[in-house]
Amino acid sequence: MTDNRPLTTDHYLWWQTGVIYQIYPRSYKDTNGNGVGDLTGIIEKLDYLSDTLGIDAIWLSPFYPSPMKDFGYDVADYVDVHPLFGTLEDFDELIEQAHQREIRVIIDWVPNHSSDQHPWFQESRSSRDNPKRDWYVWTDPTPLNPPVHAGKEDKFSPQQRGELEGGPPNNWLAVFGGSAWEWDESTEQYYLHSFLKEQPDLNWRNPEVQKAMLDVIRFWLERGVDGFRVDVAHFIMKDPEMRDNPPAPQEGLAFHRPHGDYDSQEHLYDKGHPDVHGVYRQFRAVLDEYSNPAPRMSVGEIHIFDWDEWASYYGNPQDGFEFHLPFNFSLLKTAWDAGAVRQAVDEIEAALPSWAWPNYVLGNHDEGRIATRFGAEQARVAAMLLLTLRGTPTIYYGEEIGMSDVDIPIEDQLDPFGLRVPGWGRDRCRTPMQWSLDPYAGFAPEEVSKLWLPLSDDWEEINVENQITDPTSSLSFYRQLLAMRKKYPALNRGSYTPLDGMPQGCFVYQRQEAEQSLIVALNFTGVPKRLPLEGDGKILLSTNMDRSGSENLQSLQLRENEGIIIES
Ligand code: NOJ
Numbered sequence: 001m002t003d004n005r006p007l008t009t010d011h012y013l014w015w016q017t018g019v020i021y022q023i024y025p026r027s028y029k030d031t032n033g034n035g036v037g038d039l040t041g042i043i044e045k046l047d048y049l050s051d052t053l054g055i056d057a058i059w060l061s062p063f064y065p066s067p068m069k070d071f072g073y074d075v076a077d078y079v080d081v082h083p084l085f086g087t088l089e090d091f092d093e094l095i096e097q098a099h100q101r102e103i104r105v106i107i108d109w110v111p112n113h114s115s116d117q118h119p120w121f122q123e124s125r126s127s128r129d130n131p132k133r134d135w136y137v138w139t140d141p142t143p144l145n146p147p148v149h150a151g152k153e154d155k156f157s158p159q160q161r162g163e164l165e166g167g168p169p170n171n172w173l174a175v176f177g178g179s180a181w182e183w184d185e186s187t188e189q190y191y192l193h194s195f196l197k198e199q200p201d202l203n204w205r206n207p208e209v210q211k212a213m214l215d216v217i218r219f220w221l222e223r224g225v226d227g228f229r230v231d232v233a234h235f236i237m238k239d240p241e242m243r244d245n246p247p248a249p250q251e252g253l254a255f256h257r258p259h260g261d262y263d264s265q266e267h268l269y270d271k272g273h274p275d276v277h278g279v280y281r282q283f284r285a286v287l288d289e290y291s292n293p294a295p296r297m298s299v300g301e302i303h304i305f306d307w308d309e310w311a312s313y314y315g316n317p318q319d320g321f322e323f324h325l326p327f328n329f330s331l332l333k334t335a336w337d338a339g340a341v342r343q344a345v346d347e348i349e350a351a352l353p354s355w356a357w358p359n360y361v362l363g364n365h366d367e368g369r370i371a372t373r374f375g376a377e378q379a380r381v382a383a384m385l386l387l388t389l390r391g392t393p394t395i396y397y398g399e400e401i402g403m404s405d406v407d408i409p410i411e412d413q414l415d416p417f418g419l420r421v422p423g424w425g426r427d428r429c430r431t432p433m434q435w436s437l438d439p440y441a442g443f444a445p446e447e448v449s450k451l452w453l454p455l456s457d458d459w460e461e462i463n464v465e466n467q468i469t470d471p472t473s474s475l476s477f478y479r480q481l482l483a484m485r486k487k488y489p490a491l492n493r494g495s496y497t498p499l500d501g502m503p504q505g506c507f508v509y510q511r512q513e514a515e516q517s518l519i520v521a522l523n524f525t526g527v528p529k530r531l532p533l534e535g536d537g538k539i540l541l542s543t544n545m546d547r548s549g550s551e552n553l554q555s556l557q558l559r560e561n562e563g564i565i566i567e568s
């Protein structure tokens with residue numbers, strides 16, 4: 001059975017009409033007092049997620065055994081739980097408890113690379129003729145004739161010795177800085193790492209790797225997970241000829257924020273080879289095998305901004321489906337401006353094949369927080385946008401209370417990206433969740449000596465406990481939006497039509513399902529705007545939470561930084 005249904009049917013699945021909430025487990029709730037969040041902590045907060053917020057699914061960032069060089073995205077065992085977070089039994093309990101509350105559980109699957117501590121890599125690097133050698137991407141240096149290093153071995157670092165052997169096979173760069181090739185002294189070959197050298201890339205051209213990694217998927221499906229978020233999904237297939245990347249076209253650089261040398265190249269050959277689609281068709285077939293009676297889903301992390309290419313990751317009915325949702329990061333790369341945002345949404349709508357379901361993201365564990373990027377008032381406009389567009393929204397933990405980025409002095413920063421490429425640190429958006437006025441904002445028990453990352457200074461003001469009783473708080477606003485999204489089919493499945501002729505600085509669209517029609521009007525500016533609408537309507541919600549009820553739309557004015565939802 002496959003669960004990509006044509007959009008014309010009445011049958012919508014949980015991952016289409018629902019809302020996903022991302023939990024970064026290290027930062028959600030620490031119950032065992034080690035300063036790091038854990039699975040039991042997430043279980044404790046399930047009532048908050050189901051009753052207070054009313055979300056439909058949680059996505060958990062990695063909780064697997066890991067040396068934590070990249071905070072869990074360096075997996076040392078794909079089928080276990082890191083003791084920091086708990087045990088497999090805790091995970092089973094989490095699934096059971098979540099399902100009791102009709103919350104689906106999506107987990108992170110990291111197929112492009114493992115940790116260098118994974119037994120597969122340990123074996124692979126042990127000798128050139130180890131049976132697992134070809135599970136990773138190993139290659140000889142560019143040949144030099146004659147070798148120039150004879151007798152000078154001791155003077156050089158391993159990387160320099162590789163250079164003396166002829167250097168890396170091509171110019172590929174690691175996202176986290178430096179060459180993507182690391183010289184292995186004992187076996188005298190380079191291995192590929194698209195991120196840290198402690199994150200060697202698996203060789204997905206090897207059928208044994210494919211089988212082992214799909215068995216990982218089966219392992220978790222058997223335990224009851226409802227879906228997978230697939231880390232850097234498009235990276236897994238590279239050019240088999242390993243050609244050099246060309247320099248980046250200059251005009252491209254303004255679009256992708258430059259992050260060091262990595263952006264100096266156009267990444268034509270080190271990721272996204274078309275063979276990737278065959279892998280995700282297989283992956284999808286496994287999910288589909290497990291999708292009766294409960295539909296499972298997948299969401300791929302795909303940083304591709306050519307929308308046709310991006311949309312190809314949905315797969316198609318002829319060759320086979322791939323991801324239920326390729327993450328749509330368009331709003332993260334778009335200037336916060338009504339015209340630009342409308343254009344981004346319209347481009348996505350136009351690029352979607354008829355069988356594809358849209359989705360939107362405004363933040364995650366790699367990006368700045370919304371309140372910091374847009375300011376507190378526009379943060380509400382942003383939430384209204386995210387939760388009223390057509391498609392599945394993903395909310396990052398803490399956004400519901402308006403958490404901000406935390407400035408962490410460089411000497412206290414932990415994220416390897418920021419330490420290697422200045423300005424790119426991600427600790428700032430990963431700080432502990434602010435629950436209450438208790439010590440450590442209720443994130444950790446009192447006896448903890450140190451949290452893994454500092455709390456934001458604003459925790460005594462911005463926390464769930466304060467906001468839950470304040471009817472105009474950010475949390476109350478999110479609760480209303482989430483409740484409306486559940487209540488109105490126009491919002492959770494209806495059509496999207498942008499309205500033309502609106503004042504500059506406003507993005508106005510209609511969501512419609514059968515007889516139900518809602519208008520969402522968002523003012524991206526600090527200046528009031530009169531909307532050229534007609535007839536009567538009923539205001540259902542304002543970002544200011546101070547008006548509702550019937551209005552003559554002709555005289556409707558959007559106040560500065562205001563968004564409203566109108567039933568028309
Ligand atoms: C993308 C993840 O979102 C990020 O946090 C991680 O560092 C890289 N992939 C490498 O796995």
